[in-house]
Amino acid sequence: MSEPSSPRIVIVGAGPAGIRAAATLVEAGLHPVVIDEGHRAGGQIYRRPPAGFVRTPEQLYGSEADKARALHLLFDRMAEEARLTYCARSSVIAVHEGRLHVLGEGGAEVIFYDRLILATGAADRVAPIPGWQNAGVYSLGAAQIALKAQGVALGRRIVLIGSGPLLTLVGAQLLKAGADVAAVLDTSSWRQQMRGFWGLAARPIVALRGLVLRARLGRRYHAGVTLERIEADASGVAALRWRDAGGGERHTPCDMVGMGWHLRAETHLADLAGCAFTYDEQLRQWLPKADRMGRAGNGIYLAGDGTRLLGADGAEIAGRLAAAACLADLGRPVPSVGADLRRLALLDRFARGLAQAFPWPGALVRALPDDTIVCRCENVTAGAVRQGTTLGGGEANRVKSLSRVGMGRCQGRYCQLAAAELIAAQAGCRPEDVGRFRGQAPVRPAPIGALLRES
Amino acid sequence: MITAGRIVRLAERDREEVQFLLDGETRNALDGDTVLTAMLASGHALRSSEFGPEPRAGFCLMGACQDCWVWQEAGPRLRACTTLVVEGMRLRTTPPENWP
Numbered sequence: 001m002s003e004p005s006s007p008r009i010v011i012v013g014a015g016p017a018g019i020r021a022a023a024t025l026v027e028a029g030l031h032p033v034v035i036d037e038g039h040r041a042g043g044q045i046y047r048r049p050p051a052g053f054v055r056t057p058e059q060l061y062g063s064e065a066d067k068a069r070a071l072h073l074l075f076d077r078m079a080e081e082a083r084l085t086y087c088a089r090s091s092v093i094a095v096h097e098g099r100l101h102v103l104g105e106g107g108a109e110v111i112f113y114d115r116l117i118l119a120t121g122a123a124d125r126v127a128p129i130p131g132w133q134n135a136g137v138y139s140l141g142a143a144q145i146a147l148k149a150q151g152v153a154l155g156r157r158i159v160l161i162g163s164g165p166l167l168t169l170v171g172a173q174l175l176k177a178g179a180d181v182a183a184v185l186d187t188s189s190w191r192q193q194m195r196g197f198w199g200l201a202a203r204p205i206v207a208l209r210g211l212v213l214r215a216r217l218g219r220r221y222h223a224g225v226t227l228e229r230i231e232a233d234a235s236g237v238a239a240l241r242w243r244d245a246g247g248g249e250r251h252t253p254c255d256m257v258g259m260g261w262h263l264r265a266e267t268h269l270a271d272l273a274g275c276a277f278t279y280d281e282q283l284r285q286w287l288p289k290a291d292r293m294g295r296a297g298n299g300i301y302l303a304g305d306g307t308r309l310l311g312a313d314g315a316e317i318a319g320r321l322a323a324a325a326c327l328a329d330l331g332r333p334v335p336s337v338g339a340d341l342r343r344l345a346l347l348d349r350f351a352r353g354l355a356q357a358f359p360w361p362g363a364l365v366r367a368l369p370d371d372t373i374v375c376r377c378e379n380v381t382a383g384a385v386r387q388g389t390t391l392g393g394g395e396a397n398r399v400k401s402l403s404r405v406g407m408g409r410c411q412g413r414y415c416q417l418a419a420a421e422l423i424a425a426q427a428g429c430r431p432e433d434v435g436r437f438r439g440q441a442p443v444r445p446a447p448i449g450a451l452l453r454e455s
Numbered sequence: 456m457i458t459a460g461r462i463v464r465l466a467e468r469d470r471e472e473v474q475f476l477l478d479g480e481t482r483n484a485l486d487g488d489t490v491l492t493a494m495l496a497s498g499h500a501l502r503s504s505e506f507g508p509e510p511r512a513g514f515c516l517m518g519a520c521q522d523c524w525v526w527q528e529a530g531p532r533l534r535a536c537t538t539l540v541v542e543g544m545r546l547r548t549t550p551p552e553n554w555p
């Protein structure tokens with residue numbers, strides 16, 4: 001039994017990165033506070049179903065079952081032995097001068113920190129297509145969470161669209177579980193996918209596993225498609241219109257569409273904490289800056305998919321490294337990190353291969369008709385974003401205030417990349433030239449009553 | 456079990472039944488369902504959009520997109536994808552009357 005240590009170290013997120021960071025600190029005799037939105041530790045990738053569910057880790061996580069089981073056991077043991085403080089079902093909604101404003105079940109509270117490790121993960125990177133505001137359109141991650149954490153498919157006849165490892169994986173997982181998957185449509189062509197070969201060869205077993213899953217999709221899988229629109233009736237999605245690689249018009253009836261183009265780092269808290277950002281040309285998004293260990297300065301450390309999109313294995317390593325950096329900065333003995341750094345370089349090469357093989361569909365976004373909804377929160381259209389650019393110029397935050405794109409309650413998480421693409425096309429510059437939406441607290445909707453009680 | 460909803464139960468079907476009220480009508484769900492799963496097991500939407508004609512049924516299921524906020528009879532809304540259904544919960548697809 002130990003109490004929160006002095007100095008106080010707070011970790012945000014209990015996925016693979018947060019769990020490994022916590023374990024490294026606990027091994028060094030410190031007592032971190034872990035704040036997590038989940039009901040139980042594991043993050044999204046190793047998310048656990050509620051109590052009373054009976055599927056085994058093998059059924060839930062497939063080839064990654066051992067990793068999931070190890071992380072769950074490790075974290076639960078640290079929590080049981082009170083070697084860390086676990087705040088489950090709690091959202092950090094603001095960061096300011098060494099204080100975290102945390103919204104939990106019991107309302108809002110302030111938690112102080114001396115060092116902060118952000119392991120906030122990533123979510124699906126989505127691109128709007130006409131009709132995506134309708135009921136029955138979900139992210140690929142949503143389809144996977146529904147299956148893993150609830151044992152359900154989000155539709156009776158499913159079409160998956162986008163590009164990236166999750167597209168194939170979710171398709172194969174749904175098929176295996178008995179769902180009706182009508183089509184899996186990849187906007188990346190075979191030729192484009194081959195461009196990622198050298199990078200993907202950095203992890204031959206993982207790449208091979210992806211090809212085996214792809215084979216299980218059979219004739220449902222199509223590469224190099226063009227997505228036209230999602231058709232809907234009064235109850236939601238009814239069909240998808242698309243063109244195959246040869247340009248042939250296709251119409252696939254369905255009641256659910258899952259979409260995603262790889263991942264977008266969750267960076268709102270890093271932004272509020274004052275981290276610097278750089279635009280990553282290959283990953284086509286703004287990422288918070290940190291050194292190889294995850295040091296972002298001012299006592300802030302970044303780990304996992306919230307800063308470098310390397311996947312779950314990379315997140316475990318980055319969690320250990322960020323905690324090691326934290327220990328070093330506190331003048332404490334540091335575990336050896338050489339092997340982890342070498343492994344991270346290999347994972348980075350693989351991630352670059354993925355980014356090349358399964359790119360962001362910039363051309364598709366730039367060609368969207370004016371009446372396409374870009375912001376799902378407030379139904380702001382592509383035309384409104386273009387008009388805002390014409391009126392205010394090619395700067396993201398000015399177009400945000402003129403058109404309200406990015407001002408809805410998801411705070412731009414699902415529209416910012418498409419909006420930047422549209423603004424840049426209209427202004428005649430590159431997406432990185434238009435800047436990025438400024439983060440604003442609270443980063444999750446918070447009832448005013450909870451904040452009043454806090455003050 | 457009602458099967459007319461948006462979702463299809465593929466596994467974990469052997470759980471205790473839970474009843475909740477949606478717009479005053481009794482609905483069945485299973486213990487451990489999120490509010491989103493519970494509502495979509497017998498329906499097609501969670502709410503209507505404030506900014507367009509289309510119904511909404513959630514999007515990200517990880518508490519990030521905020522598409523799945525559902526009204527309760529008592530007033531405050533809840534996020535359907537991160538809240539577990541509880542016996543006797545009283546939910547609405549539209550705001551309560553006289554809500555400010």
